[in-house]
Amino acid sequence: MQSSEILQQIENRWHNAYWFSRMLINKDKYVALGKENKLLSTIASSLRIIAKTNRNSSDTIILQKQTLRNLIEDRYKKTLSTKIRVETLLRELDEMILTVEDMDVFILTCENIMVPLNDAIKNIPSDDKEFTENIAKSYLDVQGEKGLATVINLWDDLGVKGCLTAERTEITRAFTALRILLNKDLTVSDEDRDIVLSGFTQEFERRAGQKRKQRAGGSLEDVTDFILDYYNIKCAEAPVHFQADIEVDNWVKTKDSWLIGISCKRTLRERWKQVSSAESSILSKFKIKYIFHVVTYDEDLSDEKLTLLGGHRHIFYLPDNSRRLEYALNHIGLKDYVRPISEFINDIRKEIK
DNA sequence: CTAGGACATCAGAAGCTGGC
């Protein structure tokens, strides 16, 4: 690419479509006003009316900017904690929007990027229950406890696949709608259109990705609920005032009326360090006998994690066919801390009666 | 000295909860 070409690309005002949508969603740095469809529409239509009624006037951009400022400040006047972020947003927008044409890009971003994007994200299911529950039930019906590992893996896979398909449908639909709209505007060149459409897709993927994390975690909690329910294992109340740093999804009461905490995760990553601060004496204080971790992706379970948590009466349930499970079971220092998932129900049953 | 494996750590929007 020639340097003149690069410069031209950088200067193209449509690039801001991406940056605006980024700013409208980033909550740490700015306020996430881009999530409020109603506000976005109000902003867009107000700005558009000003442009129409003041055609050819040099005041137009000043009027638009002031309106934008008023609308946003009014929206956040009640929340003190957002003050600095609102200011940052307004200041940076002020620097980025210099002409009426720049403002047109902003309007388009609000109306034709943010709103459809929000809708598209909303349409993606936020849990995969509906994709999986029935299939999971058939596995347990047919294969019994041997099917347990399959069910957990399947729940993961199917759910992910189902939701990804839903994401594909949404992005394709929204993309087409935006493309048609841009085609109608004769002032928008092919290149401009590419810039806007790619920005749109990029931002969609980022947000869908965040939703995916949330969903994956939630669906794993669903699967434990489902399994315990299937085997008629009653859940106990969580111990009062027990503040584990890692979330415990279910509690089960043992025959000597202690408790077993069940925590379901896809991976442990760095989160285990928080747990390790909870000494086993604290567990005893709350009459917690064990913490069972059901982990479906175990490749990052290091020896250090296993020994440290294992020493605090944490037991790990890993997929039956996993490499880490085989390794740990044959290791003198680790074998007491891991169990195959297929034994999960059996182990709980042994504890409760 | 480099490539690649094994983990750890970082970043950050979504979404839930509980308070008002």
Added chain:
DNA sequence: GCCAGCTTCTGATGTCCTAG
């Protein structure tokens, strides 16, 4: 109904180590 606070997870990035 709104808001603050917290937790969720993943993909990217960083760090360290080892084999060749």
